[in-house]
Amino acid sequence: MSVSQAIEPFKSGELGIVEWLEHACPAGTGPWSLGVGDDAAILQTKPDHELVFTTDMVLEDACFRLIEAGPRVVGRKALAVNLSDLAAMGAEPVGCLVSLALPKSATQTMAVEIMAGILELARQYHCPVVGGDTNTWRGPLAVGITAIGQAKAGNSKRRSGARAGDWIMVTGPLGGSILGHHLDFEPRLDAAKVLSDYPIHALIDISDGLSLDLWRVCRASHCGAILNASAIPITPAAYRETELQHAGVRAGTPLQHALSDGEDFELLFAISPEDGAQLLNHWPETIAKPIHVGECVAEQGLFLREGTTTVPLQPSGWEHGFETNT
Amino acid sequence: MSVSQAIEPFKSGELGIVEWLEHACPAGTGPWSLGVGDDAAILQTKPDHELVFTTDMVLEDACFRLIEAGPRVVGRKALAVNLSDLAAMGAEPVGCLVSLALPKSATQTMAVEIMAGILELARQYHCPVVGGDTNTWRGPLAVGITAIGQAKAGNSKRRSGARAGDWIMVTGPLGGSILGHHLDFEPRLDAAKVLSDYPIHALIDISDGLSLDLWRVCRASHCGAILNASAIPITPAAYRETELQHAGVRAGTPLQHALSDGEDFELLFAISPEDGAQLLNHWPETIAKPIHVGECVAEQGLFLREGTTTVPLQPSGWEHGFETNT
Numbered sequence: 001m002s003v004s005q006a007i008e009p010f011k012s013g014e015l016g017i018v019e020w021l022e023h024a025c026p027a028g029t030g031p032w033s034l035g036v037g038d039d040a041a042i043l044q045t046k047p048d049h050e051l052v053f054t055t056d057m058v059l060e061d062a063c064f065r066l067i068e069a070g071p072r073v074v075g076r077k078a079l080a081v082n083l084s085d086l087a088a089m090g091a092e093p094v095g096c097l098v099s100l101a102l103p104k105s106a107t108q109t110m111a112v113e114i115m116a117g118i119l120e121l122a123r124q125y126h127c128p129v130v131g132g133d134t135n136t137w138r139g140p141l142a143v144g145i146t147a148i149g150q151a152k153a154g155n156s157k158r159r160s161g162a163r164a165g166d167w168i169m170v171t172g173p174l175g176g177s178i179l180g181h182h183l184d185f186e187p188r189l190d191a192a193k194v195l196s197d198y199p200i201h202a203l204i205d206i207s208d209g210l211s212l213d214l215w216r217v218c219r220a221s222h223c224g225a226i227l228n229a230s231a232i233p234i235t236p237a238a239y240r241e242t243e244l245q246h247a248g249v250r251a252g253t254p255l256q257h258a259l260s261d262g263e264d265f266e267l268l269f270a271i272s273p274e275d276g277a278q279l280l281n282h283w284p285e286t287i288a289k290p291i292h293v294g295e296c297v298a299e300q301g302l303f304l305r306e307g308t309t310t311v312p313l314q315p316s317g318w319e320h321g322f323e324t325n326t
Numbered sequence: 327m328s329v330s331q332a333i334e335p336f337k338s339g340e341l342g343i344v345e346w347l348e349h350a351c352p353a354g355t356g357p358w359s360l361g362v363g364d365d366a367a368i369l370q371t372k373p374d375h376e377l378v379f380t381t382d383m384v385l386e387d388a389c390f391r392l393i394e395a396g397p398r399v400v401g402r403k404a405l406a407v408n409l410s411d412l413a414a415m416g417a418e419p420v421g422c423l424v425s426l427a428l429p430k431s432a433t434q435t436m437a438v439e440i441m442a443g444i445l446e447l448a449r450q451y452h453c454p455v456v457g458g459d460t461n462t463w464r465g466p467l468a469v470g471i472t473a474i475g476q477a478k479a480g481n482s483k484r485r486s487g488a489r490a491g492d493w494i495m496v497t498g499p500l501g502g503s504i505l506g507h508h509l510d511f512e513p514r515l516d517a518a519k520v521l522s523d524y525p526i527h528a529l530i531d532i533s534d535g536l537s538l539d540l541w542r543v544c545r546a547s548h549c550g551a552i553l554n555a556s557a558i559p560i561t562p563a564a565y566r567e568t569e570l571q572h573a574g575v576r577a578g579t580p581l582q583h584a585l586s587d588g589e590d591f592e593l594l595f596a597i598s599p600e601d602g603a604q605l606l607n608h609w610p611e612t613i614a615k616p617i618h619v620g621e622c623v624a625e626q627g628l629f630l631r632e633g634t635t636t637v638p639l640q641p642s643g644w645e646h647g648f649e650t651n652t
Contacts, residue, residue: 034484037546039414039530040380040475042482045371054366055423055459055472062463088365097381099425099470133381137388139465144425146381146472149366156368158360204365220363 032095032130041130043094043148051094052149052156054085060140064183071110073183074143075117081207082147083125083187084265088205090157090196091149093127093189099144102136114143125189155196157203162221162270164298166201169276169290172266174210175257176237182263190287191267198279202270209260209317213268215302221270227259227294227313229306234258259304262318270296358421358456367456369420369474377420378475378482380411386466390509397436399509400469401443407533408473409451409513410591414531416483416522417475419453419515425470428462440469451515481522483529488547488596490624492527495602495616498592500536501583502563508589516613517593524605528596535586535643539594541628547596553585553620553639555632560584585630588644596622 022037034042058078060066086093122129171191202217218225238257245251283289302313348363360368384404386392412419497517528547532539544551564583571577609615628639
């Protein structure tokens, strides 16, 4: 079914949306024996797999500006951030559930466009929408998604297994995401699929900034890390950000942006030097090759090596919670 | 772990909340090999079970008034509506994921109270919080929960199997929920567990009103139904509502409230007369006994029998979507 077929108009009211969703998200596909339209969705489980669950909500004016992005891009982003979390577990998508909180002023077209953005990406990554909840309220737009993934039993990748001596690698260039990449990034499921064949010690997606997410890996793994400044891949957008320094964009050098801007959604992983070298040798040509940006060390804390000097690095990045100075 | 232990204050910022949640929601319990604190939670699946997924978001001023309910009750309700959906599938809770969108003005105490309300009910029904997402924004409070349940393979109860001749039964009195019950109702998981041993033909929770949810069962089952007016159990609150008729409460007789008020969260099911009689004979004393309120019929549509007359019944109830006259 193509998206253009899926976005036929629906009748007004929740019943209309649910009927439309039942049509757009057919149940009984793959391992799902029941999807949209009942009280819950049913998944037939496989004994040799483990299931992986993640939830992320994108919020108007915190995660996107509706007027700039448009509803279809917002829908896509809502699913993409969840798929990025599945990639960060080394899991393949199985399905997802969608909750919409629509402003009272929202039109049906807006709801359809949000769902079309979700369904387009869902189709691309074989992640059917199997359930949902639609409401209108006096608040701004919120799109909450829970994604379900699967991995071979025991093969999900956690944050906690990095060891001193491991290489730290990232799947792509970093920084400047606020200039647009945060809305159209590709969740790194293809890279994650390749990584799932390697003994990765720790894996995370860079959602809040390289230094903050690396700090999380180190904290969970009880180790430290040294980043090699000259090896860190920096996006053109990070350079542009430094030139612009406009309102709402933090001041900083391109390297500082690469270290602490949020929403890159590249993968960060720790791997033994031997396996890291193997991985680089056998990496498929169709997927961007990971970059070796540093090493794990026994001493706790983060460090930055610039030329011949190594200095402590304060983890910094985007925090979603209460205002804080951490 | 008691709730009072769980609600120790946490450090400011998202890191603080996540650390607090890791403590309050320990991973590695039961079938969960990984919970809060990584990119996603991991569930060890069992081959002879099927998993059931549902998602529901409660929104300030649409589903609750924060100032009246208080954050703990809001948290409890957010989980309770999801547990009610699991009950409506005949599934037992396995775990849940929580997304919070907190107003910028929210205090840490509010966030802790919301989580305490969730955790208290989660503990009562053995439904650990295994993941989440916390954000602040300019909008009102939204609490989104995805609940995961399990049933014996092939034993999940759907809406679609009601047959002409079936008894229609409900697990408790209906109507007037807006006067308070919608905030403190008990999800009918205990009744659902008893029902799971019977060949129930169709099962749903009454979230949007008896007549509207029965209409959904009939639509999914390609049949109709006759409700027996004198058999429908009516809450004292529905009588109070009729007396009050105050602003924001729909006008109507107590019976009309029982037929069309939302958020009763009792279960509605269809069962053969033989099994229905068996069920009543063997129903456990500790759980309120279901009430036989009508029959399924071959003719599509809803009907209401009052004395010796039977009249068509227009399904009506609460719709969450766009404003509509349906």
